Amino acid sequence: MSLTGTDTRNVLLATLGFGVCALLPFADTGYWLGLGVTIAMFTALATSWALFSGPTHYISLATAAFFGVGTYVTGLGIETLPFWALVGLAGLIGAGLAALVGLATLRLSGVYFVIFTLGLAELVRQVITWVQNNTGQKGLYVLTDLDEAGIYWWLLGLCAAVFLTGWLIGRSRLGFALRIIGDDEIVAAHSGINTARAKILLFMVPGAVAAMTGAILAPRYVYIEPSLAFAPILSFQVVIMALLGGASRLWGPVVGVIPFTFLLETVSSNFPNQTTLVIGVAFLVIVYLLPNGFVGLLDKVLHRTKANEVT
Amino acid sequence: MTNHVLSLRGVTKRFGGLVAVNAMNFDVAEHEVVGLLGPNGSGKSTTLNLISGALPLTAGNVSLWGSRISGLPAQTINRKGVSRTFQLVRLLPSMNVRDNVVVGAVFGHRRRWGHDANEHAEKLLERVGLGGKGDMSLGQLTYIDTKRVELARTLASDPKVLLLDEWLAGLNPTELQIGINLIKSLRDEGRTIILVEHVMDAIRSLCDRCVVMAAGTKIAEGTPTQVLSDKKVITAYLGDDDA
Numbered sequence: 001m002s003l004t005g006t007d008t009r010n011v012l013l014a015t016l017g018f019g020v021c022a023l024l025p026f027a028d029t030g031y032w033l034g035l036g037v038t039i040a041m042f043t044a045l046a047t048s049w050a051l052f053s054g055p056t057h058y059i060s061l062a063t064a065a066f067f068g069v070g071t072y073v074t075g076l077g078i079e080t081l082p083f084w085a086l087v088g089l090a091g092l093i094g095a096g097l098a099a100l101v102g103l104a105t106l107r108l109s110g111v112y113f114v115i116f117t118l119g120l121a122e123l124v125r126q127v128i129t130w131v132q133n134n135t136g137q138k139g140l141y142v143l144t145d146l147d148e149a150g151i152y153w154w155l156l157g158l159c160a161a162v163f164l165t166g167w168l169i170g171r172s173r174l175g176f177a178l179r180i181i182g183d184d185e186i187v188a189a190h191s192g193i194n195t196a197r198a199k200i201l202l203f204m205v206p207g208a209v210a211a212m213t214g215a216i217l218a219p220r221y222v223y224i225e226p227s228l229a230f231a232p233i234l235s236f237q238v239v240i241m242a243l244l245g246g247a248s249r250l251w252g253p254v255v256g257v258i259p260f261t262f263l264l265e266t267v268s269s270n271f272p273n274q275t276t277l278v279i280g281v282a283f284l285v286i287v288y289l290l291p292n293g294f295v296g297l298l299d300k301v302l303h304r305t306k307a308n309e310v311t
Numbered sequence: 312m313t314n315h316v317l318s319l320r321g322v323t324k325r326f327g328g329l330v331a332v333n334a335m336n337f338d339v340a341e342h343e344v345v346g347l348l349g350p351n352g353s354g355k356s357t358t359l360n361l362i363s364g365a366l367p368l369t370a371g372n373v374s375l376w377g378s379r380i381s382g383l384p385a386q387t388i389n390r391k392g393v394s395r396t397f398q399l400v401r402l403l404p405s406m407n408v409r410d411n412v413v414v415g416a417v418f419g420h421r422r423r424w425g426h427d428a429n430e431h432a433e434k435l436l437e438r439v440g441l442g443g444k445g446d447m448s449l450g451q452l453t454y455i456d457t458k459r460v461e462l463a464r465t466l467a468s469d470p471k472v473l474l475l476d477e478w479l480a481g482l483n484p485t486e487l488q489i490g491i492n493l494i495k496s497l498r499d500e501g502r503t504i505i506l507v508e509h510v511m512d513a514i515r516s517l518c519d520r521c522v523v524m525a526a527g528t529k530i531a532e533g534t535p536t537q538v539l540s541d542k543k544v545i546t547a548y549l550g551d552d553d554a
């Protein structure tokens with residue numbers, strides 16, 4: 001495991017990029033910082049989502065489930081445990097839940113997996129609502145002294161951790177195994193890869209990250225209830241953003257997250273009732289025009305210029 | 312009995328009411344090349360799938376060096392040293408030629424990683440006649456070359472037993488000669504090979520011993536000359552005199 005020149009350059013560039021992003025709260029603490037939090041949140045969610053779904057082509061709609069579990073970890077524990085411990089705990093619970101879901105579903109083929117993950121968010125939401133109805137509780141107040149800038153830095157740190165994890169996985173045998181599984185699962189098994197284990201291990205990453213994101217964002221909501229914490233739209237937004245950018249590269253999803261966040265922001269402030277419509281149209285556009293996202297488009301252009309140089 | 316690398320005892324596979332493989336028994340000794348013959352649909356490929364773990368057995372058992380491997384998942388059987396090619400070539404389209412071979416080296420019987428795995432893959436590409444083509448994409452390869460890539464991937468884990476499922480099928484006469492020579496060179500290295508094959512030239516020049524199947528059952532076993540003149544074998548391929 002040695003670093004090549006390109007690796008060192010990429011690490012330096014990434015560090016520099018994160019350093020610049022970390023300065024945002026000093027420039028503005030209002031609108032732009034709010035937007036920064038949203039972008040950082042979706043970057044963590046979409047990048048970790050693509051780590052698993054990119055190579056395996058298993059579309060997971062469980063983001064909202066893990067995210068909601070994370071917000072509830074903070075909501076329930078904020079009076080007793082320090083914030084950093086809650087974020088860590090949410091990560092562990094998210095990873096554990098992902099492992100259980102993986103054990104139950106990853107042996108199944110794609111479509112069943114998609115439906116199960118979508119149902120999971122709904123299931124957890126219903127269970128929590130049921131518990132609340134039975135105990136007479138309505139929602140949870142999350143009161144901390146963590147301000148918007150603090151949340152932003154937490155999310156930025158999480159993003160950095162996601163990128164580092166993704167980069168390390170990409171260089172590891174596990175990352176290579178996942179690429180093989182995505183290409184041909186039968187070949188993978190006959191080459192000595194424990195396909196179920198590899199998939200479950202990697203599925204735990206987005207599970208943990210989504211739960212941690214939820215735990216970090218809970219203070220921003222102040223008051224959390226199931227319909228907010230487990231909103232299924234979140235899962236779809238993450239998928240669309242990741243696919244818009246392109247799930248085949250580590251930096252792909254963030255390229256989709258930034259324009260899409262601006263688009264959603266514009267639409268939801270000007271046409272608040274048409275947000276869902278925009279998501280629907282965006283999905284159609286991606287499927288028809290950009291099946292491999294911006295990354296795929298870029299690869300195509302590069303390929304063409306290369307071909308032109310040869311001839 | 313202990314020098315048998317692979318042994319099949321009462322190996323049976325039923326698909327619903329159809330008995331695809333019926334109580335197969337045979338052994339493969341070290342450094343031996345065994346041909347598995349029979350008309351289409353006689354259960355040769357299914358037998359290979361049962362050995363490699365692609366399909367679960369209905370009854371019987373397969374053992375490698377005396378320890379049972381049937382019932383284990385395909386990846387475990389591969390790690391124990393049984394490696395195979397597929398009847399319809401299976402390669403990984405998103406990777407270049409070299410990485411397709413590295414796949415076999417990383418997770419299999421003998422494991423390599425990083426620089427070591429790449430070097431090993433280069434050596435094997437050279438070995439199967441694809442030297443210098445490591446950076447090519449699969450789309451640039453001819454049919455026989457795709458078969459060579461698959462063979463190199465199979466060899467990359469240093470398997471104890473090699474299973475070749477109609478590796479020579481679909482090749483033109485020139486390629487066929489190249490293919491036969493390639494497998495002969497593997498044989499000369501002292502590898503243990505089971506090959507499912509239809510090409511008679513190949514069977515005569517490659518196999519030490521043949522097992523002939525018809526309708527899922529073993530009908531003959533012996534040297535190529537013996538089995539190819541066996542009355543039951545001729546009947547299985549060509550039908551009865553009065554047919």
